Amino acid sequence: KNTSTLFQPLTIRNVTLRNRIIVSPMCQYSVAPSGTDIGKLTDFHIATLGHYAIKGAGLVFIEATSVQPNGRITPNCPGLWSDEQIGPIKRVVDFVHSQGGLCAIQLGHAGRKASTVAPWVASKYRRERGYGPGSVRSTSDVGGWPDNVVGPMGGEEETWDGLSNAENGGYFAPRGLTLQDIEELVQDFGRSAARAVKAGVDIIEIHSAHGYLLHQFLSPVTNRRTDRYGGSFENRTRFAKEIIAEVRRNIPRDMPLFFRVSCTDWLEGSEAEKKFGGSWDVESTIRLAKELPDLGIDLLDVSSGGNHKDQNMEDFRKKDYQTSRAGRIRQAIRKEGTQLLIGAVGLITEADDARELVQGAEGGNLAEEAQIAKELTQANSKDSGPKADVILVARQFLREPEWVLKVAWQLGVEVAWPSQFARAKFSLK
Numbered sequence: 001k002n003t004s005t006l007f008q009p010l011t012i013r014n015v016t017l018r019n020r021i022i023v024s025p026m027c028q029y030s031v032a033p034s035g036t037d038i039g040k041l042t043d044f045h046i047a048t049l050g051h052y053a054i055k056g057a058g059l060v061f062i063e064a065t066s067v068q069p070n071g072r073i074t075p076n077c078p079g080l081w082s083d084e085q086i087g088p089i090k091r092v093v094d095f096v097h098s099q100g101g102l103c104a105i106q107l108g109h110a111g112r113k114a115s116t117v118a119p120w121v122a123s124k125y126r127r128e129r130g131y132g133p134g135s136v137r138s139t140s141d142v143g144g145w146p147d148n149v150v151g152p153m154g155g156e157e158e159t160w161d162g163l164s165n166a167e168n169g170g171y172f173a174p175r176g177l178t179l180q181d182i183e184e185l186v187q188d189f190g191r192s193a194a195r196a197v198k199a200g201v202d203i204i205e206i207h208s209a210h211g212y213l214l215h216q217f218l219s220p221v222t223n224r225r226t227d228r229y230g231g232s233f234e235n236r237t238r239f240a241k242e243i244i245a246e247v248r249r250n251i252p253r254d255m256p257l258f259f260r261v262s263c264t265d266w267l268e269g270s271e272a273e274k275k276f277g278g279s280w281d282v283e284s285t286i287r288l289a290k291e292l293p294d295l296g297i298d299l300l301d302v303s304s305g306g307n308h309k310d311q312n313m314e315d316f317r318k319k320d321y322q323t324s325r326a327g328r329i330r331q332a333i334r335k336e337g338t339q340l341l342i343g344a345v346g347l348i349t350e351a352d353d354a355r356e357l358v359q360g361a362e363g364g365n366l367a368e369e370a371q372i373a374k375e376l377t378q379a380n381s382k383d384s385g386p387k388a389d390v391i392l393v394a395r396q397f398l399r400e401p402e403w404v405l406k407v408a409w410q411l412g413v414e415v416a417w418p419s420q421f422a423r424a425k426f427s428l429k
């Protein structure tokens with residue numbers, strides 16, 4: 001009998017995940033940088049994402065996909081700013097569906113962290129071009145757009161490290177977005193979402209984490225605008241909320257919408273925080289989270305960091321550095337009755353940890369889960385229950401595409417294996 005919430009289905013609006021394990025969005029830097037295939041997913045995506053679906057993942061994410069050409073993280077990242085980019089996404093989605101899986105796409109814009117290169121290219125350039133150790137830039141000769149990098153604020157000071165690029169080869173100095181640029185961006189998020197619907201995706205996620213454009217607006221460290229998009233919490237969150245509303249307007253009412261946030265800049269007590277009069281932290285995230293359901297967000301995907309070089313992630317090697325914060329946020333919003341699902345991500349590699357994170361969460365068989373939750377609370381009264389409703393896993397899937405099947409076996413849960421692989425099935429005692 002399956003007593004693991006992890007392997008119980010979860011219904012969000014009209015979509016039912018077969019389990020609570022999601023393949024987290026991962027850039028593959030494998031898309032054509034220019035020409036007619038610019039921004040289009042390839043057979044590589046069908047092979048990799050398709051394989052996760054074959055091997056039982058509840059939901060498979062297509063990586064950060066940009067709503068404008070200059071919002072790509074690297075020239076080899078995908079986009080959805082044109083109708084021509086729909087077809088290749090549909091091929092991936094159709095294949096995932098053919099394997100009984102579900103497919104989501106993450107829509108975003110890299111803002112001041114755009115026009116970089118894939119990690120393996122960065123190391124090559126450091127060797128060959130003498131770039132500094134922090135260098136990630138993609139110059140125009142290799143497909144980059146140094147003159148068209150944008151952010152909430154403009155100028156050298158707004159690069160990641162605030163130093164001249166000529167000297168260290170870091171990020172490019174952005175141009176500050178005008179009110180008209182902002183309006184166009186909001187609309188482009190909506191247009192890309194409509195294209196994603198045409199491509200057949202089941203779920204859309206808005207990328208507001210890791211120091212990319214939406215996060216840049218949220219944090220006072222990277223947003224010191226003096227218009228209605230900067231200053232107060234209300235103003236700094238306005239851009240994200242307008243995007244959420246526009247995306248919601250462009251997708252079916254019964255399609256789930258996720259929002260990925262960096263729950264903290266990791267700048268508490270830092271010089272940067274003092275200099276800029278605050279940073280984005282867990283409290284800010286909780287405050288925003290409470291407003292999300294009314295805007296049409298179903299799930300908050302809790303990541304962290306990526307917005308400032310002084311981030312202090314000293315405990316980022318502890319396995320719960322991030323998932324514990326997801327738990328704090330879930331507890332805080334549930335206490336007030338906020339109906340928002342929480343996704344936990346970061347360093348999840350073991351079956352028992354995966355199980356424990358979501359054990360007792362609602363959905364699926366409610367009666368059974370209430371009983372499990374009760375038993376769990378009695379067994380460990382210190383534990384306040386589930387930390388999340390779903391888990392997202394990135395690197396472990398790169399190591400073990402069959403991780404879902406292994407976890408099921410380790411937890412003693414019977415799951416279907418694809419017929420073609422059935423002769424290799426782990427057998428339950």
Ligand code: FNR
Pocket residue numbers: 024025026027028063064106207209210260303345346347348392393394395396
């Ligand atoms: C990532 N990550 C990431 N996150 C995101 O929101 N959009 C993205 O496109 C990417 N791209 C990406 C590529 C690669 C190769 C890795 C390893 C990671 C972050 C990822 O989704 C996840 O949040 C972190 O990797 C932490 O989870 P794990 O790896 O500890 O399970």
